[in-house]
Amino acid sequence: xxxxxxxxxxxGPAGMQYLGDMGADIVKIEPPQGVFERHWAGxxxxxxxxxxxxxxxxxxxxxxxxxDLKRPEAKEILFRLIGGSHAxxxxxxxxxxxxxxxxxxxxxxxxxxxxxxxxxxxxxxxxYAGRPGQDLLIQAMSGLMASTGGGERxxxxxxxxxxxxxxxxxxxxxxxxxYVKWLRTGEGTRVEASLLGxxxxxxMESLVTYYASKRGRAALDRHENLGSWFHAAPxxxxxxxxxxxxxxxxxxxRLSRALDSDRLKALLNSNTYDDRDAIADAVATELASWRFExxxxxxxxxxxxxGRVDDFDDLVDNPQVRHNQAFRDAEVxxxxxxxxxxxxxxxxxxxxxxxFALEQGADTRRILSEAGYGDSEISELLRDGVVxxxxx
Numbered sequence: 340x341x342x343x344x345x346x347x348x349x350x351g352p353a354g355m356q357y358l359g360d361m362g363a364d365i366v367k368i369e370p371p372q373g374v375f376e377r378h379w380a381g382x383x384x385x386x387x388x389x390x391x392x393x394x395x396x397x398x399x400x401x402x403x404x405x406x407d408l409k410r411p412e413a414k415e416i417l418f419r420l421i422g423g424s425h426a427x428x429x430x431x432x433x434x435x436x437x438x439x440x441x442x443x444x445x446x447x448x449x450x451x452x453x454x455x456x457x458x459x460x461x462x463x464x465x466x467y468a469g470r471p472g473q474d475l476l477i478q479a480m481s482g483l484m485a486s487t488g489g490g491e492r493x494x495x496x497x498x499x500x501x502x503x504x505x506x507x508x509x510x511x512x513x514x515x516x517x518y519v520k521w522l523r524t525g526e527g528t529r530v531e532a533s534l535l536g537x538x539x540x541x542x543m544e545s546l547v548t549y550y551a552s553k554r555g556r557a558a559l560d561r562h563e564n565l566g567s568w569f570h571a572a573p574x575x576x577x578x579x580x581x582x583x584x585x586x587x588x589x590x591x592x593r594l595s596r597a598l599d600s601d602r603l604k605a606l607l608n609s610n611t612y613d614d615r616d617a618i619a620d621a622v623a624t625e626l627a628s629w630r631f632e633x634x635x636x637x638x639x640x641x642x643x644x645x646g647r648v649d650d651f652d653d654l655v656d657n658p659q660v661r662h663n664q665a666f667r668d669a670e671v672x673x674x675x676x677x678x679x680x681x682x683x684x685x686x687x688x689x690x691x692x693x694x695f696a697l698e699q700g701a702d703t704r705r706i707l708s709e710a711g712y713g714d715s716e717i718s719e720l721l722r723d724g725v726v727x728x729x730x731x
Contacts, residue, residue, distance in 0.1 A: 340518055341424040342366070343417065344401065345441070347374040349474075349500055350458050350534060351430030352397040353507025358514065359400030360681040360690040366420060366706055367401040370408070371727035373699035388672030390697055395669075395676055397507070400692050404707075405700030405727035408439050412725045417441060418449055419710050425521060426454035426514055432471075433463045443529060454517040456530035458510045463531055472534045474500040481538030486545055486568055489559045506537035545569060562619035571611035572618035576648060577626045579634060584626065587644035591618065597641040600625045664689060671697065698729035 340363040344355050352367075359365045367374075376398070380391035387395065404420075406413050421427055427446055429436055436442045443455045457463060460472010475496060478484050483502070484494035510532040517528035539546065548569045552558065559568045566575040566585070573586045573594055586594070591611055595603035602621050611618060626634065631647055638645045647653075654660060655677070667680050681690045696702055703726050707717050720726045 340364070340426065342426040342428050342514070343421050343424050344368060345427070345429035345431065345436060346458075347376060347430065349376070349393075349397055349503040350506040350510065350532075350537075351428060352376065352401070353504055354458065354510035354514070354532075355401055355428060356397050356399050357508060357511040357681070360692060361685075362690075362692070363400075365401040366424075366702075367398070367403050367696065368408075368417070369403055369405045369699040371405050371699070371724070373405070377699065387676040388670075388674040388697075390671050390695075392676065395671065395678060395695065398695060399678070400694055401696060402702035402706060403696035403699055403729075404703050405729075406703075407725055407727075408441075410725045412720065412723070414440055416707070416710070416712075416720075416726070418446075420706070421446055421453065422450055423710065424453075425518060426456060428456045428458075428510070428514065430458040430510075433457070433459055433468045447527065450527075452521065452525055452527040454514060454521060454528050454530065456510065456514045456517070456532070458506060458532040458534075460533060461535045462533045467535075474503045474534070477502045477534045477538040481535065481542065482546070483538055483542060486542070486559055489561050489565075489568055490563060492563060501541060502534050502538040505541045506532060506534045509537050509540065562616040564619045564623050565615060572615035573611075573622045575619055575622075577623050579626050579629050579631050581630050583648035584631060584634060585646045585648055586622070587646070589643045589645075593641040593643050594622070594638075597637040597643050598625050598629075667693070669693065669695075671695070700727040701729045703728040 340358070342355065342358065342363055342365050344351070344365050344367045346352050346355055346367070355365045355367070376394040377391055380386050380393050382392070385392040406416065427441075437445070443457075446453055446455055459468070460477070461467040461470060478496050478501070479494070481502070484496050487497060488495035513530040513532050517530050520526060520528055545567070549558070552569070561568055562575075564575040564577050565572065570588065573591065574588060576583055576585050591603065592607055595607065600621075602625060603618075606614070606618055606621060609618060635645065635647070649657065655666060660666070664680055666677050668675050669678050703721075704717055707720070707726070712720075717726075721728055
């Protein structure tokens with residue numbers, strides 16, 4: 340599968356990276372000055388080998404063509420590329436590519452079997468279509484913040500760009516589904532994904548349970564140690580003497596035996612959902628003096644589901660994480676960065692493809708040559724500033 344990608348920020352590039360890891364040929368269209376993620380790096384400008392960490396996190400296995408879309412010559416180049424591709428992917432605000440001459444109708448007119456995939460904040464139409472769609476804003480609008488917080492806590496954002504990342508996965512899923520249809524029928528598809536849709540889909544269990552329970556907003560209020568509004572106690576996170584522990588779905592009688600706690604045994608006849616705050620408070624008190632190793636042995640003996648709360652430094656030393664090869668080190672201009680591997684295995688192996696266009700236009704010459712442009716034509720396009728090629 341070959342995709343011409345007008346994707347930037349995270350949602351679109353993440354989707355392209357999933358597909359590129361699996362073997363798709365991704366041609367990333369960039370302005371001559373480079374896309375946003377080359378210039379913004381987060382964490383007060385985290386860079387390795389002079390390259391933004393934000394760019395490196397989600398642009399693996401994408402080739403770069405740097406081109407000035409506002410130049411009339413760009414249209415002929417891109418339509419030639421699109422003509423030899425299966426899909427166009429983009430995550431601009433709705434209408435942006437239409438104004439530049441590369442919207443769905445224009446592309447479909449030249450290539451009726453095209454898979455045209457758009458990822459946006461809110462969808463291609465509707466009252467919010469023109470608003471900026473960004474992970475934090477979607478977390479707020481979708482109810483995710485309200486359900487993550489609760490009680491005396493303010494609505495609380497998840498500590499990562501969860502909506503963007505899930506949005507990227509759903510974007511890739513939609514393109515794959517359309518590609519299967521193309522292989523079967525030869526027909527194109529208009530694929531539309533949105534961050535709002537991803538933010539809602541991310542909460543499938545929570546939202547369906549909320550509307551089915553008919554308990555209303557008050558159900559979101561809960562003890563600060565409880566991990567969700569819809570699970571019964573003791574489901575949550577609790578401090579121990581040397582860190583913190585997560586207690587998952589576990590019968591209270593097992594936990595009371597593991598801790599040999601009279602206080603918890605006195606609560607065994609309680610409704611573990613309606614009385615969840617009182618139970619959580621008791622569990623927090625009982626666990627505070629335990630060291631994790633001793634607690635883990637006691638919980639394992641009674642079959643209580645639990646896990647130590649690790650931070651990012653702990654994560655890389657987790658033996659299962661190491662076994663699964665979740666991370667890989669990559670060299671970037673003489674420096675080393677730790678990257679995530681593709682999350683799935685295929686026939687027991689991780690995808691082996693791993694390359695980066697470290698500068699915008701790193702692949703301009705080769706991409707144009709593959710599209711049938713001769714050396715003199717490429718040189719003329721470079722000289723006139725229609726396209727840009729890196730010096731590397």
